[in-house]
Amino acid sequence: MLHIKCPHCGLRSQNEFAYGGDGTVKRPELNKKVSDKEWDTFVYLRKSPRGKHTELWHHVSGCRQWIKVERDTVTHEIFKTAKVNEDI
Amino acid sequence: MQKYSVFNLIKNAFKGHKDWEVAWKDPTPKSEYDVVIIGGGGHGLATAYYLAKEHKITNVAIIEKGWIGGGNVGRNTTILRSNYMHDENGLFYEKGMNLWKSMSQELNFNVMYSPRGIINLAHSDAQMNAYARRGNSMRLNGIDAVLLGREEVKKIVPVLDFSENVRFPIFGALMQPSGGTARHDAVAWGYARQADSMGVDIIQHCEVTGFDIVNGKAQGIQTSRGNIKAKKIGLCVAGNTSVLADMLNITLPIETHLLQACVSEPIKPILDHVVTFGAGHFYCSQSDKGEMVMGGDLDGYNSYAQRGNLPTLQHVLTEGIAMLPFLSKLKMLRTWGGIMDMSMDGSPIIDKTHIDGLYLNCGWCYGGFKATPVSGWTFAHTIAQDKVHELNAGFSLKRFNTGHLIDEKGLGTKTWIS
Ligand SMILES: Cc1cc2nc3c(=O)[nH]c(=O)nc-3n(C[C@H](O)[C@H](O)[C@H](O)COP(=O)(O)OP(=O)(O)OC[C@H]3O[C@@H](n4cnc5c(N)ncnc54)[C@H](O)[C@@H]3O)c2cc1C
Numbered sequence: 001m002l003h004i005k006c007p008h009c010g011l012r013s014q015n016e017f018a019y020g021g022d023g024t025v026k027r028p029e030l031n032k033k034v035s036d037k038e039w040d041t042f043v044y045l046r047k048s049p050r051g052k053h054t055e056l057w058h059h060v061s062g063c064r065q066w067i068k069v070e071r072d073t074v075t076h077e078i079f080k081t082a083k084v085n086e087d088i
Numbered sequence: 089m090q091k092y093s094v095f096n097l098i099k100n101a102f103k104g105h106k107d108w109e110v111a112w113k114d115p116t117p118k119s120e121y122d123v124v125i126i127g128g129g130g131h132g133l134a135t136a137y138y139l140a141k142e143h144k145i146t147n148v149a150i151i152e153k154g155w156i157g158g159g160n161v162g163r164n165t166t167i168l169r170s171n172y173m174h175d176e177n178g179l180f181y182e183k184g185m186n187l188w189k190s191m192s193q194e195l196n197f198n199v200m201y202s203p204r205g206i207i208n209l210a211h212s213d214a215q216m217n218a219y220a221r222r223g224n225s226m227r228l229n230g231i232d233a234v235l236l237g238r239e240e241v242k243k244i245v246p247v248l249d250f251s252e253n254v255r256f257p258i259f260g261a262l263m264q265p266s267g268g269t270a271r272h273d274a275v276a277w278g279y280a281r282q283a284d285s286m287g288v289d290i291i292q293h294c295e296v297t298g299f300d301i302v303n304g305k306a307q308g309i310q311t312s313r314g315n316i317k318a319k320k321i322g323l324c325v326a327g328n329t330s331v332l333a334d335m336l337n338i339t340l341p342i343e344t345h346l347l348q349a350c351v352s353e354p355i356k357p358i359l360d361h362v363v364t365f366g367a368g369h370f371y372c373s374q375s376d377k378g379e380m381v382m383g384g385d386l387d388g389y390n391s392y393a394q395r396g397n398l399p400t401l402q403h404v405l406t407e408g409i410a411m412l413p414f415l416s417k418l419k420m421l422r423t424w425g426g427i428m429d430m431s432m433d434g435s436p437i438i439d440k441t442h443i444d445g446l447y448l449n450c451g452w453c454y455g456g457f458k459a460t461p462v463s464g465w466t467f468a469h470t471i472a473q474d475k476v477h478e479l480n481a482g483f484s485l486k487r488f489n490t491g492h493l494i495d496e497k498g499l500g501t502k503t504w505i506s
């Protein structure tokens with residue numbers, strides 16, 4: 001069981017959260033011409049690292065805020081958590 | 089190669105079983121091969137076997153960082169099926185189903201192929217309609233499919249929960265009678281033994297740590313046991329694909345996720361088929377030893393841990409008890425996990441790459457065991473001929489860019505929502 005420290009609510013069990021995937025992916029800028037390659041990269045391509053991973057989680061059964069989590073994908077150690085608009 | 093037969097068994101019994109040949113050798117790596125296959129799982133072993141058998145390419149090495157059969161090929165729940173709606177999947181997996189039929193004879197190794205039938209339960213009218221459509225698509229591709237009503241399902245699998253007040257009543261099911269199971273270890277060992285006998289070097293405990301690429305052309309690999317030159321390199325590393333792709337500076341439409349499975353204590357025969365729950369993600373079959381073999385959802389977040397987490401298991405088994413209430417009385421014998429190469433449309437990739445001589449086999453998600461023979465067969469063709477076979481032409485890497493996805497379940501890119 002993971003224990004994730006929500007920056008708004010404190011330490012909570014994994015059961016209260018929904019996973020949101022890679023938190024480093026950036027949507028192409030709005031109102032700009034976007035090439036197929038940029039869309040491809042944004043929608044489909046993922047680094048999926050073995051080790052440190054910055055990801056999004058949704059505290060869906062808590063404060064309902066999206067948060068950022070830095071976690072090791074091998075050991076599941078959680079190094080840091082942050083509000084979604086903060087740098088991690 | 090020594091043939092496995094009842095006569096040889098008797099002959100060796102008289103000698104106390106001391107004179108059996110080794111099933112495959114333990115060679116030291118040569119400095120150069122025509123083809124190097126990375127990953128000694130089912131797909132890597134099958135690829136090497138078909139390279140030697142169908143294409144007469146025998147100067148081949150399989151490079152495995154652990155031991156053969158230690159990855160997903162030895163961790164899966166062994167379900168075989170081709171109950172797909174899309175042509176690319178249906179025709180590909182159906183070729184696989186045909187290869188399964190003759191595998192024990194072809195490999196001279198009993199893979200305990202058991203076409204006991206797979207039954208996907210439906211719990212609403214809408215689901216019955218969807219299954220009717222899928223079944224019709226399957227039949228158009230020559231794949232066997234039968235739509236069963238509630239009473240028919242009750243006759244075939246009476247232990248399911250048919251009581252009145254259940255949350256997800258059984259409306260019926262889609263059945264593929266030729267679906268079933270096979271013994272996963274035997275598949276790995278059978279391919280390994282035959283490949284070895286045709287001259288393939290199976291090199292275990294040798295980890296690939298880098299690639300030599302010169303002017304866009306594959307030259308060889310770097311390993312924990314030295315550098316090996318190769319004219320062609322095939323990747324069959326399942327859940328580790330992104331790690332190797334990173335060494336090649338390639339970013340793929342793949343994420344690595346963990347899937348768990350478990351078995352109960354053995355009991356007398358009670359379940360004759362593979363049955364899947366339709367209102368969630370749970371499936372079950374009974375092994376020859378009598379254990380109930382069960383699995384379901386991914387753990388739900390990127391993971392290379394090869395070992396799972398309890399909340400998912402609890403969730404999956406709750407669904408299991410909804411489907412087969414007697415499971416609640418059983419003790420759990422073992423649980424384990426494997427790491428899956430989840431592709432962004434749920435379908436695999438078997439293709440060439442932009443690097444000359446480098447070939448990619450990945451994206452098997454949680455369903456690659458059944459593909460083992462046909463994946464090896466088509467990948468061997470792709471490597472030997474330097475061009476894709478029509479059976480794997482749809483599984484191209486560029487489909488994500490061109491929009492020709494094979495999104496069987498219509499789930500989109502959120503692979504963790506299984
Ligand atoms: C719990 C579970 C249940 C499943 N159930 C089913 C099922 O019922 N039906 C079905 O069809 N599929 C199922 N699957 C999926 C199936 O097991 C996989 O899709 C399939 O086995 C993957 O191909 P493989 O056998 O070649 O992989 P693997 O056996 O994982 O082979 C890959 C190999 O590459 C090696 N490797 C990795 N990195 C390196 C490196 N750097 N250098 C050298 N070697 C390396 C690994 O050690 C490994 O042995 C299941 C999987 C799991 C985990």
Ligand SMILES: [Zn+2]
Binds near residue numbers: 006008065
């Ligand atoms: Zn919170």
